[in-house]
Amino acid sequence: MADVAPIVNLDFAASTPLRHEAREAERTYDASPIAGANPNALHRLGRAAAQSLEEARRSIARSLGARIRPSEVVLTGGGTEADQLALLGIAEGVRERDRTRTRVVVSAIEHDAILDNLPLLRAAGFETALVYPNRQGVVEPGALRDLMGRDVALVSIMLANNETGVIQPVRELAAVAHEAGARIHTDAIQGYLHIPFDVGELGVDALSLAGHKVGGPVSTGALYLASRTPLRPRVFGGGQEAGRRAGTQDVRGALALAAVARALGPHVAEERCRVGALADDLYRRLLSHPRIRASMGDPFQVDRLPGIVSVLIEGADSQELVLRLDAAGFAVSAGSACSSGSTAASHVLRAMGLTADEAAGSLRISFDDRVDPSSLTRFADVLRDMV
Template identity: 75%
Template structure:
């Protein structure tokens, strides 16, 4: 029995996860129908070698999407963005300390995703001290604030490319340059920004960068870590030597070829898509913030460098849970921030770190979409939210 389109809610929570793109669906179907389906790419027989060829082709595609000079061997496939962040944070910190025993400090920003912040106790248990740099009110980290924390004992700095709640884009190029000037490694969590804003890892100057397939229309539980050649890394998963010894475990070729298909499809048009989505985001911000109870979390949204498909607001006099449920009943799916923390009734750590009062932060909403959004749906959503705001 066919589903009535009127019964399908409008998904405006793409920053949490995105529907599979046709390219990913087709790539997975082709893999499933091929003789290599289920074959181990580390086996020496014919099917294993063919699976390895498919895996290396996927690695080349992901490498191309990260920059013209990125080598396929600098791409490490992982089981998702969380694993990529864990490998980067723990592996680079320990790798830097292995190279220089005096490097015992790690710096992160206060607005990182939980997949970074929740690993900090483990870092401390391994003998590292951790310092946190707070953002400006607009949501971005001031390079001068990082500079004040840097010293010759810093092993690693990890600051995200773009925030997953507010969309604020960070000045990663300058942050990485300042870290490198003091001999520290630099990692950026680009999970929210990958294939949404144009960048080249060589231009950013980072040593490592995390990405995840399900944020761009690829499969869930599929990610990758860009690791610049000769960057010291202590592996965190042992037991097989796959991924050149950097991440053990039989690779998921099916997921890798689907991610590669999305990368091949989206990478050439990132700038064009950004311009279109920026215009739609600006229009939605303008409509929502014309209501006296609704404010942009980043302040003057028109002046902030931000991801084009994330609109982040607070609604005075309302709580996030109430708004999410009311909007769901009206046919719109949004969130209060990171979906990984959606069960929490407390205010977002990101918004609190930006200096937004707790009572205001408790009424936050994140509206997110990509190039597949229907502009008419955004207009209908604006009508619904401004009506609920009173």
């Protein structure tokens, strides 16, 4: 393993360090008789592994809402897989029931895990349409209603944006989708266990989550799929997850993700307040510089995730700033880490109405409840001096 010089990680929106609870769950599993046992086997070890898997599923279900059934939780190999399963699987499942529903509507600010699947939808015979946000990065229900019709099979709009942190009015958007008889999925990967929500109150038919955004293992995730939601599986070959996602389940990963859900779930609201106050303070420090502004306009006039600060630096190149900040001991992002190899301006910021030049100077600073507040103060000072 390569040595890494001491650095303050402020790129938690990309991925987070494994939490103590997840690590302990993995160690307990590794030392148990069921370590490596297939939960689909009929022998005692298999049955014990299956019982542990279902206990993990129950914990994940409880973290999503009081009335969520464990059978509505499909375990996946991460958030990207959960997104694709929802987008392609539900669209095709709906069309199999009603051949007139041949259109899918998604927001223009979705993660690439959604947007990069649109060509697959079109190849499968669907039409696709984008609904754009306002200047603050919010997808308004009226804008979605303008695109709806009786031919829409599925709507997919994220719970909170991974670049700006702006939270979407999903409950109202779900109502608009259902008015037209369409199903709705929300990518909650960035918001899960960072803001309180109840899936039942959101009113969505499907919701994606990922473990590595909250201190769980990489390649763990789940798709909440409401009962009676039509779904055509994307992976075949075993019938696991009630036939919705084939492949031997990762019991170890599920137990670790469930441990994080149990640890964080009861404290989401209070941690949102505490971490949100740190973000507010960082915004105030940064925006006092005349060349730094928030990407969504006034950050105090929009509902945001607690641990994401998104700013634009006038006349700067974000890639250069990321490298200079790295040399100064701070890890931040110029946008979504999944798009870090691209030099194109952020599709999220462009969809919000920013010019390419404005978007070229964007930075995303992200953290969770484990951040040292003094490191945020030092970061603000360093970036202000650098600008």
